[in-house]
Every structure is written in C-alpha cells, then in structure tokens.
Amino acid sequence: MRTLITNGTVVTADGSYRADVLVDGETIAQIGSGPGGATPAADQTIDARGKYVIPGGIDVHTHMELPFGGTFAKDTFETGTRAAAFGGTTSIVDFAVQSRGKSLREGLDAWHAKAQGNACVDYGFHMIMSDVNDGTLAEMYQLVAEGVPDFKLFTAYPGVFYSDDGAIFRAMQRTATNGGLIMMHAENGMAIDVVAGDEVALGHTDPYYHGVARKAVFEGEATNRVIRLAEAAGVPIYIVHLSALDALEAVRTARDRGTRAFAETCPQYLFLSMDDLGHGFEGAKFVCSPPLRERDVWPELWKGLIRDDLALVSTDHCPFDFHGQKELGRGDFRKIPNGLPGVEDRVDLLHDGGVVGGQITRERWVDIISTAPAKLFGLYPRKGAIAVGSDADLVIYDPAARHTISARTHHMDVDYSCYEGREVVGRSDVVMSRGTVVVRDGTFTGRKGWGQFLKRAPADYVRQH
Ligand code: DUC
Ligand code: ZN
Ligand code: ZN
Secondary structure, rough: EEEEEEEEEOOOOOEEOOOOOOEEEEEEEEEOOHHHHHHOOOEEEEEOOOEEEEEEEEEEEEOOOOOOOOOOOOOOOHHHHHHHHHOOOOEEEEEEEEOOOOOOOHHHHHHHHOOOOOOOOOOEEEOOOOOHHHHHHHHHHHEEEEEEEEEEEEEEOOOOOOOOHHHHHHHHHHHHHOOEHHHHHHHHOOOOOOOHHHHOOOOOOOHHHHHOOOOOOHHHOOOOHHHHHHHHHHHOEEOOOOOHHHHHHHHHHHOOOOOOOEEEOHHHHOOHHHHOOHHHHHHHHHHOOOOOOOOOHHHHHHHHHHHHHOOOOOOOOOOOOOOOOOOOOOOOHHHHHOOOOOOOEEEEEHHHHHHHHOOOOHHHHHHHHHHHHHHOOOOOOOOOOOOOOOOOOOHHHHHEEEEEEEOOOOOOOOOOOOOOOOOOEEEEEEEOOOOOOEEEEEEOOOOOOOOHHHHHHHHOHOOOO
C-alpha cells in the first residue's frame, strides 16, 4: 500500500518546508517529487493543503492500568493508546512495575501481557524498581538487552516505591556499566509525609492540602540530591515530571556545570495551578504528584523548554475516575489516588499554549512532543523523524482548527477532564501509525493489537549530548 500525502507543510524539529511525502508499506519512502519532478504513483492520496505534516507524538511517561492508591489507573492499553492516537500520539513508553518482593522479570512479563494484542499504537516500557537488591541489580542487564533500558526510582512514596539514597546510588552505579538510564521521581517523600500528617491533624483534609504538603522545596532538594548522586556515580540522569522552580534551578545549575542532567515537564504544570486544587473536594480531580504549583512557575517552565533545560513534555497519564476512585480520599487527601488523565490532550495543548500562545516555535513544538523523546529514549530515527526509512508515524495536523476539550467528547476512559471547556487551536486530522491510517476526521480506523512492542536501544544520546 502506497500513500501520497500532498501539498502539506512538513514540520520537523529542524525546520519546515513544503513537500509531498510518500509512504510505502510501514515506512516513509520518499520526500519531495521524484526524478524530473514526477509525482510518485500511489494507491491513495491525502491532501494536506493548509496543514502540517509532523512526526507522530511520542509520550514517554504513561501509566496504563497502574495499581496505585488501592485502585488501578483506569485506561487499559487498548483505551489509552486509542485515546493517544486521537490526540496525535503514535507511540507511548509506559512504566512496568516491579512490585515489592518480586523480580523485575515478573513485572515486565505482566506489562507485556497487558499490552500485547491490545495496544492500538506502538509502545515501549521503562521499569519501575521498587526494590534495589543484588537480584534486581543483576536483572537490569537482561532488561537493557530486551529493549527496556530505563529504570525509574523514587525518593517519594515511603513504603510503596521509595528507595533510600544508598539504593538509588547502587542502581546508578550499575547504569555506568549496563548502559541503562536512571529516571527519578524526585520529591522528599519522608518530609512530605511529616507535613501531610501535620495538616491532617489540624483538620486540613481537603485536596488543596495535598499541594500544601508537597512543598516545592521538597522537590528542589530531592532533585539536587539525586543529580549530585548521579554525578558521583558518573552517569547521566533523567528527572521525570518536573514541576517546581526549585527543581528546575537544580537541573539548570547542573547542566551549566556540564552534568548530563535531563528533565521533562508535563502539560498540567504548564497550564494548571494550585488554584485548581481548591474548590473543596472537586480539587481531587487535580491531585497528582508532584502537585500543581502556583501559576507564576508557568513562564519559568516555558523558559526551561526554550533553553532545553527541560528536554521534552510527557503527560504522566494516570487517570482515575472522580466518582468511585478519587472519592477514596474524601476526608483525607492522602488517600486520593494520585494522577491525571492527559495522553489525548498533550499535542493540542502544547500547540495551542506553546505555538499559538507565542511561547515556542512550531519546530520546537515538534521537538518536545516527538523528536526529543525519540532521541532520549532510543527510538530515533525510527520514530520522531520525517526521513526516508523512518516509520510512517505521521500526523496531518490542522493548525487552525478549533475545538473544545471535554470529558463528553474525549476518548480516555475517565469521567472528567482537567481542561473541561478549554478551547484549543490545532487538531490532528489524520493520524498514521506505521503507514496505516488509524484516525481520520475524528473516527478511529485502526484496531486493537496493531501496536507493536518497541525494543529500544540504550540511551546513548544522554551519554553524548
Ligand atoms: N505521580 C502521579 O501523579 N501518579 C502516578 C505516579 C506518580 O508518581
Ligand atoms: Zn512519578
Ligand atoms: Zn509517573
């Protein structure tokens, strides 16, 4: 099957130009006209006049079916990846979980079982390590070989995912020899639990106090600490879901002194704030960790994205229904399952708030939603690029289309939207995954099971840039 995309403006991280794109089978076969300016023969032609042709979005931080807070994140690999496709995201990297006392192998196998035959777009895995011991450290080599080269550890959630400094340092030392990358959830969970307990003792049980307890300084302290540990181990480090200025300053200072410290932020930290956590228990819809911050951090985070101290934007997609799931925390904010839906909205929110809002160029937009994630996570140039031989994961994007985000119309399996009623400019018209149209004009044309496991290369990029 050959598909010719005509008349569009190809937008890449490096630049934009007018060119036709020919897809043959699952990959890009030609960009521009053939010899003598001839139009290549094709089975179908898609007219992209007035539209952008961009590489499909890559969301490197999702939690489909995550067991958390006494319940499970609601989206399955089927519903979550279908929603991703509607929003112009054609690859996700989800976090497999090693449960306490179990092996990495068991955790990874469980995640393969959840995804295989169910995903609608391609998917890879990182591994959450809940126990760092001789057994799990030894297993890291095998996971890197199997295309799962990143390991997430936490300075937060004592008793659940928490690792102490010694454990974190041991895992970092291992990545110096096995080529893996340590990803850190950096918040001082011990201190947070003290403040959270104090707040509840004062009768402050509303969701707002989730934000009060998880102070920005606790994120800044932990971010600086894990970066210093990575420096001591001589390895690169990746900070997930950075939300606070204190943490951004720790990353910036480290990068200024030559450390290979990388960080992502998420749409919720660029567009939502502590104000959303107010309004009584309704604020539970906005409970995630790190928490939403004061809105004065927004311009700082955009600056971080412009200067590349923030390399990319992922979602931390981890949806819980308001009714029946977030409600577990009525009367005690500590029991509200942490997490927000977002995999469907990322590309549009960043186009609207970033490009239309005048914060970033359309090329940097493509970079932070697709190309940088591909480079940092061993997928480039198979993904994240419009180049001959790359997978034909392509989005024909209408930069002028307006739509209103709402739980009534979104495809994520969750009963509310954090962006309810927000009008955005920009929308994916046609979404192609490995050469097959999976979404066209608001209709899903793909299928469950189409998505393939992405065996990813070790993160050489983070060692060399
Ligand atoms: N933060 C969340 O908000 N949800 C899942 C896990 C996490 O670290
Ligand atoms: Zn996290
Ligand atoms: Zn997460």
